[in-house]
Amino acid sequence: MRSDHQKLGFYLLIAPLLLWLVLLILLPHLGLFIVSISEKVGVREYETGFGNYAAFFSEPLYWRTFARTAIMSILATALTLILGFPIAYYIAKLTRGRTKTTLFMMCLIPFWVSELVRTFGWMILLRETGVFSQTLQYLGLTAGPIEFLYNDAAIMVGLVYTSILFMIVPLVTTLDSLDDSLVEAGYDLGGNGYSILREIVIPHAMPGIVSGCIVVFMLSLGNYLTPILLGGKDSLWFTGMIYSQFITRFNWELGSAFGFLLLALSSAVVFIGLKLSRQSLSETMGR
Amino acid sequence: MIPTVPQSSLIKWSYRAYVMVFFIYLALPLTVVCVFAFNNSVFPSLPWEGFTLAWFFGTDAPFIGVFHERSILRAIGTSAFVAVWVSALSVAVGTCNAFLFVRHEFRGKALLYMLMLLPLIIPGVILGISILVFSSSVANTLEDATGLWFDGLRPGLILVILGQFSFITTFATLVISARLQKFDPSLEEAALNLGASKLGAVWQITLPFLLPAIVASAVVSVLMSFENFNTTLMLVGSDSPLTITMFGKLKQGSTPVLNAVSLLLIIISAALGLISLLFQKSKD
Numbered sequence: 001m002r003s004d005h006q007k008l009g010f011y012l013l014i015a016p017l018l019l020w021l022v023l024l025i026l027l028p029h030l031g032l033f034i035v036s037i038s039e040k041v042g043v044r045e046y047e048t049g050f051g052n053y054a055a056f057f058s059e060p061l062y063w064r065t066f067a068r069t070a071i072m073s074i075l076a077t078a079l080t081l082i083l084g085f086p087i088a089y090y091i092a093k094l095t096r097g098r099t100k101t102t103l104f105m106m107c108l109i110p111f112w113v114s115e116l117v118r119t120f121g122w123m124i125l126l127r128e129t130g131v132f133s134q135t136l137q138y139l140g141l142t143a144g145p146i147e148f149l150y151n152d153a154a155i156m157v158g159l160v161y162t163s164i165l166f167m168i169v170p171l172v173t174t175l176d177s178l179d180d181s182l183v184e185a186g187y188d189l190g191g192n193g194y195s196i197l198r199e200i201v202i203p204h205a206m207p208g209i210v211s212g213c214i215v216v217f218m219l220s221l222g223n224y225l226t227p228i229l230l231g232g233k234d235s236l237w238f239t240g241m242i243y244s245q246f247i248t249r250f251n252w253e254l255g256s257a258f259g260f261l262l263l264a265l266s267s268a269v270v271f272i273g274l275k276l277s278r279q280s281l282s283e284t285m286g287r
Numbered sequence: 288m289i290p291t292v293p294q295s296s297l298i299k300w301s302y303r304a305y306v307m308v309f310f311i312y313l314a315l316p317l318t319v320v321c322v323f324a325f326n327n328s329v330f331p332s333l334p335w336e337g338f339t340l341a342w343f344f345g346t347d348a349p350f351i352g353v354f355h356e357r358s359i360l361r362a363i364g365t366s367a368f369v370a371v372w373v374s375a376l377s378v379a380v381g382t383c384n385a386f387l388f389v390r391h392e393f394r395g396k397a398l399l400y401m402l403m404l405l406p407l408i409i410p411g412v413i414l415g416i417s418i419l420v421f422s423s424s425v426a427n428t429l430e431d432a433t434g435l436w437f438d439g440l441r442p443g444l445i446l447v448i449l450g451q452f453s454f455i456t457t458f459a460t461l462v463i464s465a466r467l468q469k470f471d472p473s474l475e476e477a478a479l480n481l482g483a484s485k486l487g488a489v490w491q492i493t494l495p496f497l498l499p500a501i502v503a504s505a506v507v508s509v510l511m512s513f514e515n516f517n518t519t520l521m522l523v524g525s526d527s528p529l530t531i532t533m534f535g536k537l538k539q540g541s542t543p544v545l546n547a548v549s550l551l552l553i554i555i556s557a558a559l560g561l562i563s564l565l566f567q568k569s570k571d
Contacts, residue, residue: 005485013387016380021402024453025409028417035420083309090306103310110313112560114514116530117549120537121316124323124546131319161316222410224517229537239412239517246416246521256420263413270408 029263036256052257062241062258069238070265072152073220076159080167080216081209083160088171088208089201093178104172111165119229122158123149126230150232158226163219167212174208175201210277218266238262317553324546342547353547362532366513369444369528373451374508378501380452381459385497388460389467406454415521418450443524450518455511459504462567466500467493503566510559513552 036053038046056062091103110118125131126148133146148154178201186196202209227237238258245255327339343353353359388400406414419442426440439445470493478488494501516530523531529548536545 009485010387010391010393013383013391014393016383017387017399017403020380020453020456021399021405024418024449025402025405028414028421029409031421031424032413032417035424086302086305087309090302106310107313109557109560110317112510112556113317113553114516114530114549114556116514116516116533116537117320117552118316120533120545120549121318121320123537124319125316161312218408218410222412222517224412224520225534239410242412242416243520246419252420255416259413259416262410266410267408 032256033260035253036260038253040253046253052254053261055254056257056261065236065241066238066258066261066265068236069221072155072159073217076156076163076220077213077217079156080160080164081213084164084167084212085171085205085209088168089175091168092172092175093180107165107168115162115225118161119158119225122154122161122230126154126157149230150234152231154230155227155235155237158230159220159223162223162226163216166215166219170208170212170215171205172208174205178204207277210273214270214273217269221262221266221269320546320549321553323543324550326543326546328543342543351544353544353551356544358532359529359544359548362527362529365444365526366528366530369448369451370509370512372448373455373512374505376448376452377456377459377508378463378505380456381463381504382497382501384456384460385463385467389464403457403460406457409454411454411515411517412521414454415450415518418446418453418518419521422446422449441524442522444526446522446524447519447528450522451512451515454518455508458511459508462504462507463497463500466497470496499566503563506559506563506566510556510563514556 037048037050039049039051041047056066087107091100091107095103123130127133128145128147128149130148132148133142136142136146137144182200182204183196186200191199222239224237224239224243227235228240231237239262242255242258242262245251245258249255324342325338325340326335384403388396388403422440426437429435429437429440474496475488475492478492479485483491513528514530516534519528519531520534527535529552533545533548
C-alpha cells in the first residue's frame with residue numbers, strides 16, 4: 001500500500017516534466033527536422049529529401065550569411081573576452097567588500113533591462129541625428145552629420161554590450177577562487193606580470209573562460225534584435241534569414257532547414273567547448 | 288596584479304581609467320534612453336528642447352504620453368497576462384521537477400536532467416519556430432480529422448505562453464532545486480513522527496522553507512517573460528506583447544514616448560531584479 005502511494009507520488013512528479021520536455025522540446029525539434037527534409041512538390045504534397053539543405057549550399061547568399069554570422073559571432077566572443085577579462089579581474093582581485101558588491105551590481109543592472117531598451121539606447125547614440133554625431137559636430141570635429149549606425153561595427157558594439165555580462169559573471173566566479181598567494185609565489189619565483197598572467201591566472205580561469213565563451217557565442221549566434229536594429233536591412237544575420245523564410249516568404253521547409261543548421265552549429269560549439277575543457281553540461285549550465 | 292604586490296602608478300591608473308571607461312560604456316545607452324524621455328521634442332535626439340513630462344502624461348497629439356497611448360497600454364496588459372501565466376506554470380512545474388531531481392532516484396535520471404538543461408542551449412528563435420511548426424502540424428492534422436477549428440494551436444497568446452514557459456521552467460527548476468538541496472530532511476521526518484501526513488509535512492514544513500526560492504524564481508520568470516523577444520516574435524498572433532509592439536514602433540521611427548516606456552521598464556526591471564536578489568540572499 002505504502003509503496004503504491006510512493007509510486008503514485010513519483011508518477012505525479014515526473015508527469016509534468018515529461019509533458020514539458022516531450023511536448024515542447026523533443027517533439028517540436030523532431031517535427032522541425034521532418035519539415036526540413038520535406039520538399040514541396042504540389043499543393044499540400046511533399047516528398048522526403050535533402051533538397052532544402054542542397055538549396056542552402058548551392059545559393060551563395062544563404063551559406064555566406066551563415067558563415068558571416070558564425071565569424072561575426074566568434075569575433076564578438078573574442079572581443080567580449082578581451083574587454084571583459086580585465087573588468088572581471090578587477091572586480092574579483094582588486095576590490096574588496098562593499099566596493100566589490102557595488103561594482104558587480106553595476107554590471108548586473110543593465111542586463112535586467114530588456115535587450116530592446118538597450119539596443120534602442122545604442123540607436124539614439126549612433127544614428128545620423130544621434131548623440132555622438134551631434135556632439136562631434138558641436139565640437140567642430142566634423143562638418144556634417146555622420147551615420148554610425150547600419151554597419152558591422154555597430155552590430156559588434158551591440159553584440160558585445162548585450163553579452164558581456166555572461167562573460168564577466170563566470171570569470172569573476174573562477175577568479176575569486178584564485179588564491180592571492182599563488183600570484184605572490186609567482187613573483188617570488190621571478191615571474192613578471194605577463195608570465196604570471198599566462199602561467200597562473202589564465203590556466204586557473206580556464207573553466208570560466210570556456211563557459212563564458214560558449215554562452216556568449218550562443219547568444220550572438222541566436223541574436224535577432226541587435227543585428228536587425230543596429231545593422232539595418234543589410235545586416236545579413238542568419239536568424240533574420242530564418243525569420244524572413246518563415247514569416248515573410250512562408251517557405252517553412254527551407255526555414256526549418258536553416259533553423260536546424262543554426263541549431264547544429266550552436267550545439268557543435270557547445271559540445272566542442274565542453275569537451276575541450278573536460279566539463280559537463282550539468283556543471284557548466286547548472287551553476 | 289594583486290594589492291599586496293606594488294605596481295607602477297602609471298599601470299595602476301590606466302587600469303582604473305579602463306574600468307571607468309567600461310562602466311561609462313555600460314551606463315551610456317540606458318542613460319540616454321532615460322534622459323530623452325524628458326525632452327520636449329518629437330524626436331528622441333539632440334538638440335535639447337527643454338524639460339517636459341508630456342511623454343508620460345501628455346494628451347494632445349503629437350505629445351501623447353505613455354499613460355494615454357492605447358496601443359502601448361494594451362501591449363503592457365498583454366505582456367502582464369502572459370507573464371503571470373508563464374510565471375505560475377514555470378514555478379509549479381519547476382517545484383515538481385526540484386522534488387523529483389532532489390528526492391528521487393530512478394533510471395534515466397541523468398539523461399532527464401540533461402534534457403531539462405537543454406532549453407538553455409537552444410537559441411530562442413529556434414525554440415520559437417520548432418514550437419510553431421509542431422503546433423501548426425498538430426492543428427492541421429486535428430482539423431483534417433475532425434473538421435473543427437483549433438485556433439489555440441495557431442500563433443497567438445497560448446503559443447507565446449507555451450514558448451516562454453518551455454525555457455523559463457529550466458531556470459525555475461535550477462533555483463528551486465538549489466534551495467531544496469539545503470533542506471534538512473530530518474525536519475520533515477519530525478513532522479511525520481508527530482503525526483503529520485506525508486503531504487501535510489511537505490505543505491507545512493518543506494514548502495515554507497522553499498518559499499524564498501519560489502518567490503525569487505517567480506519574480507525572475509515574470510522579468511524574463513516580459514523581456515523575451517526572440518521566442519515571442521515567432522509565435523505572436525494579433526495580440527502583441529510590449530517588446531513586439533515597441534519593436535514595431537522602433538522600426539518605423541519613433542517619438543520619445545518609447546523612451547518613456549523604456550524608462551518605466553528600466554525602473555520596474557531594476558526593482559524586480561533587486562527583489563529577486565534579496566529573496567535569494569535571505570535564504571542563506
